[in-house]
Amino acid sequence: MLVFSLRQADTLRSRHGRKPTIFPCDLLACKIADSHHIGLNFMRQLFLVLCVYLASTCLDSAFAGSPLSVDDLVSKNIAARGGIDAIHAMQTLRLSGKLLVNQGQIELAFVQSFKRKGKVRQEASVQGMTQVQAYDGKQGWQIDPFGGRKDPEKMADDSSKGMAESVNEFDGALTDWQAKGVVVSYLGTEDVEGTLAHKIKLQRPNADVEYIYLDPDYFLEIRILSQRVEHGVQLAIETNFGDYEKVSGVFIPFSVDVGKKGSSDRQKIVVEKAELNVALDDSMFTFPDVITKK
Numbered sequence: 688m689l690v691f692s693l694r695q696a697d698t699l700r701s702r703h704g705r706k707p708t709i710f711p712c713d714l715l716a717c718k719i720a721d722s723h724h725i726g727l728n729f730m731r732q733l734f735l736v737l738c739v740y741l742a743s744t745c746l747d748s749a750f751a752g753s754p755l756s757v758d759d760l761v762s763k764n765i766a767a768r769g770g771i772d773a774i775h776a777m778q779t780l781r782l783s784g785k786l787l788v789n790q791g792q793i794e795l796a797f798v799q800s801f802k803r804k805g806k807v808r809q810e811a812s813v814q815g816m817t818q819v820q821a822y823d824g825k826q827g828w829q830i831d832p833f834g835g836r837k838d839p840e841k842m843a844d845d846s847s848k849g850m851a852e853s854v855n856e857f858d859g860a861l862t863d864w865q866a867k868g869v870v871v872s873y874l875g876t877e878d879v880e881g882t883l884a885h886k887i888k889l890q891r892p893n894a895d896v897e898y899i900y901l902d903p904d905y906f907l908e909i910r911i912l913s914q915r916v917e918h919g920v921q922l923a924i925e926t927n928f929g930d931y932e933k934v935s936g937v938f939i940p941f942s943v944d945v946g947k948k949g950s951s952d953r954q955k956i957v958v959e960k961a962e963l964n965v966a967l968d969d970s971m972f973t974f975p976d977v978i979t980k981k
Contacts (some may be wrong), residue, residue, distance in 0.1 A: 719791035723958055757873040760885055761861045763906040768859055768938040777937060779804050779967045780857050784941075786811050790951070797956060801857035806972040809851055816941050833974040837973050845917040848895070849924065852913060860899055860911065868892045876903070907931055907938060912948065922950040935963040948969040 755763075765771050779802045786797035799809040807826035810817050819830040821841075827847025830839050842850075864871050874886040877900065884900040891897070900910040913924045925948040928940035939961045946953030 693711060696776075710883070729816055752877070753974050755873070756886070757871050757887060758899060760873060760887060760906065761864065761871070764861050764901055764908070765859070766904040767938065768862075769933070771862070773864055773936040774859060776964075777857070778964050781962045781965050781967065782939075782956075782958045782960070783962075784957045787955040787957065790953075791955070799956075800971070801854060801973065802967050805851065805854050806967075806969070807854050807857070820850060820879075821972050821974075822847055823969075823974070824921075826974060827851070828974045841974060843918075848915055848917060849913075852895075852897075852915075860897060861887070866887070882909065905931075908940075930958075932961070934961045937963065 696813060702754050765774065768774060779800070781801075782799045784793040784796075784797050786921070787793070788795070793813070795811040795813040797809070797811050801807050806822065808819065808821040808843035810819050812818075814831040817830075818833055820842075821828055827844075827850045827934040828839050829842055830837065861871065868891045869892070872888045874888055877881045877886045878884075879900050883903055885903060885906075887899045887901065889897040889899060895913070895915040897914070898912040900912075901907065908928050910928070911926045913922075913926070915922055915924075925946060927944040928942070929944075930940060930942040931938045932941050933939075939958070941958040941961070943958075944953055945956075
């Protein structure tokens with residue numbers, strides 16, 4: 688279809704006082720002239736758009752070509768938790784709340800206490816009975832009235848492995864990992880319930896392995912999968928973390944869900960109060976003296 692500019696048509700009308708006669712050759716010349724002018728402007732704009740697009744693509748490619756290293760992820764995790772100084776300033780941590788078992792049908796009062804040098808104690812109470820499990824950095828022990836045992840008894844090393852490793856929840860498994868003698872490696876990303884989390888493998892000197900999953904945006908732990916041997920049996924314990932809150936400069940998970948991988952039998956800890964650097968006597972972690980009844 689032939690077109691011409693409105694301006695040219697108006698000029699013809701003003702000269703002759705009537706509708707002009709338009710010849711195809713005139714229209715073609717007008718179209719060529721106008722399209723040449725428009726085409727040049729269009730090409731200039733297109734060129735500028737392409738330049739901007741290519742520049743942004745190059746920048747994106749440059750960033751995409753520099754994947755995060757394990758050192759980057761460890762640094763981001765420590766910074767996300769509050770920074771190395773704030774973490775090192777923690778000497779004790781006491782968590783109070785509730786423990787939900789049997790798919791939430793049973794609720795127990797729960798207190799978990801951590802202290803530097805690998806000390807941890809947890810208490811679960813219901814109907815006037817309190818179960819105690821503790822680890823003093825070397826030896827684990829327990830009082831289990833739910834199992835009919837009211838006197839403290841020492842735990843086998845394999846049985847206290849979980850207690851020893853739970854101390855890492857206080858300090859962070861990745862904090863000072865070199866000094867702990869562990870080996871860490873980055874395994875890329877993996878889906879964790881819809882979140883493409885960063886996966887880090889942590890191998891302990893005793894050959895136990897942990898897989899730590901970091902949130903891709905906040906770099907806090909959202910899951911830890913622990914693989915260890917207890918009494919000759921390979922166990923895979925999955926712990927999920929959530930509802931982080933800042934306490935005295937350090938982010939603490941207020942929701943902890945733990946159980947064997949793939950099992951529906953899980954326990955959930957709901958933290959209602961977290962206290963840093965409270966007074967905790969060493970005696971509460973050590974095996975108590977047993978008074979023999981006469």
